[in-house]
Amino acid sequence: MGLGLLLPLTGCGGPTAADSARAEVQQVLDRRAAALLGRDATAYGATGTRTEYTRLRALPLASWSYRVTAVRRTGSGATADAELRYRVAGYDKAPVDTRRTLTLGRTADGRWYVTADRPAEQAGQQLWDQGTVTAVRGRHSLVLGGGGTTAGLEPYARLADRAVPAVSGAWGTDWSRRVVVLVPRSLAAMASLLGAPAANYRGIAAVTTGEAGGAGRAPADRVVVNPEAYALLGDAGKQVVLTHETTHVATRARTTAATPLWLSEGYADWVGYLGTGRTPAEAAPELARAVRDGEVPDALPADDDFAFTREPVRLARAYEGGWLACRMIADRWGAARLGAFYRSVGAHGQRTGAVEEALRTVLGTTPRDFTARWRAYLTAQLG
Numbered sequence: 001m002g003l004g005l006l007l008p009l010t011g012c013g014g015p016t017a018a019d020s021a022r023a024e025v026q027q028v029l030d031r032r033a034a035a036l037l038g039r040d041a042t043a044y045g046a047t048g049t050r051t052e053y054t055r056l057r058a059l060p061l062a063s064w065s066y067r068v069t070a071v072r073r074t075g076s077g078a079t080a081d082a083e084l085r086y087r088v089a090g091y092d093k094a095p096v097d098t099r100r101t102l103t104l105g106r107t108a109d110g111r112w113y114v115t116a117d118r119p120a121e122q123a124g125q126q127l128w129d130q131g132t133v134t135a136v137r138g139r140h141s142l143v144l145g146g147g148g149t150t151a152g153l154e155p156y157a158r159l160a161d162r163a164v165p166a167v168s169g170a171w172g173t174d175w176s177r178r179v180v181v182l183v184p185r186s187l188a189a190m191a192s193l194l195g196a197p198a199a200n201y202r203g204i205a206a207v208t209t210g211e212a213g214g215a216g217r218a219p220a221d222r223v224v225v226n227p228e229a230y231a232l233l234g235d236a237g238k239q240v241v242l243t244h245e246t247t248h249v250a251t252r253a254r255t256t257a258a259t260p261l262w263l264s265e266g267y268a269d270w271v272g273y274l275g276t277g278r279t280p281a282e283a284a285p286e287l288a289r290a291v292r293d294g295e296v297p298d299a300l301p302a303d304d305d306f307a308f309t310r311e312p313v314r315l316a317r318a319y320e321g322g323w324l325a326c327r328m329i330a331d332r333w334g335a336a337r338l339g340a341f342y343r344s345v346g347a348h349g350q351r352t353g354a355v356e357e358a359l360r361t362v363l364g365t366t367p368r369d370f371t372a373r374w375r376a377y378l379t380a381q382l383g
Helices: 003-010 017-037 041-045 051-056 150-171 187-194 235-254 261-273 285-292 312-333 335-347 354-363 367-382
Strands: 061-074 077-088 096-106 112-119 133-137 141-146 179-183 206-211 220-225
Touching: 017 041, 017 051, 017 061, 017 077, 017 096, 017 112, 041 051, 133 150, 141 150, 150 179, 150 235, 150 261, 150 335, 179 235, 187 220, 206 235, 220 235, 235 261, 235 335, 261 312, 261 335, 285 312, 285 367, 312 335, 312 367, 335 354, 354 367
Parallel strands: 141 179, 179 220
Antiparallel strands: 061 077, 077 096, 096 112, 133 141, 206 220
16 A cells, blocks of 8 residues: 555544543533523533532632543543632632542433532542532621531621731732631531641641632632631630731732741731730740740741641741741831831742841841841740
């Protein structure tokens, strides 16, 4: 057989069965997304199970879309991998990205339909994976619960609504001035949302997580509450926690790989404790105990000291040390200079030299002098 006869047989061909199935599944998911955004329960049901529709009804959505990345045939059905992107209306400037695995069946006449939609392997759960989402809207907040009642979420909204203007008063208004708070049912449910072992968050009242929606775009932040640890706090402590986490939301765009944790966590605590009347010894009991015992730290806390898996006393001292470093800057150089210092460090782009340059240009000091001042401040405030 000559070359001229071989070419047509080995050249461009039509779509494969896998390509066809992938395109058909994508069409089903496109219809499913449109029905969800359009609040059309009938159209959603025509694409498969209605479980997610029921659980998601309270979530205000600005966008929701799937991108199918793979389809594997399984007898009469299929399993699909997809990237889900969604945006909460009025809160997210960029979509949250998450990976999903969908199970599909096929009707006798060849139409695909969804039978299950779950997190992909090693991807954290979304709140609706844990049950029907309950929502409470505040003036500056949206509180979402994984089940439960709106009455149970209202206290969170009140505290978040106080936190937002408090943060703006310290940091400024160059942020969204809105916060989304997730309240799962338990510590285990919180850990599932974060895709990490529950032991990592035992005793941690809340964390803030940002999921980047694309290069150069502001992330969509979520304050995730540990209801078990949070419930042990008094009213003042609960407010400090939500103000601290809201500060992370406000500063996220200026927090980069150059920002050490002593600064990001210390600044969030500084804002959280503003106006509470708490003395350094009251707010930093573990570090106060160390200072009284003659164990003044030689250096500012390292990033590793903030790991949730650290021994609790060491973790507490790291947070307290970062807070007192930021408090010292505010006391010595002023609150405005503290904010400028934070922004300057984050703008450096890389860790090496970031703090050193900001100390020089914003505070007019050196790392050695700053550390010495901080150690003296600990002794004066806590000794």
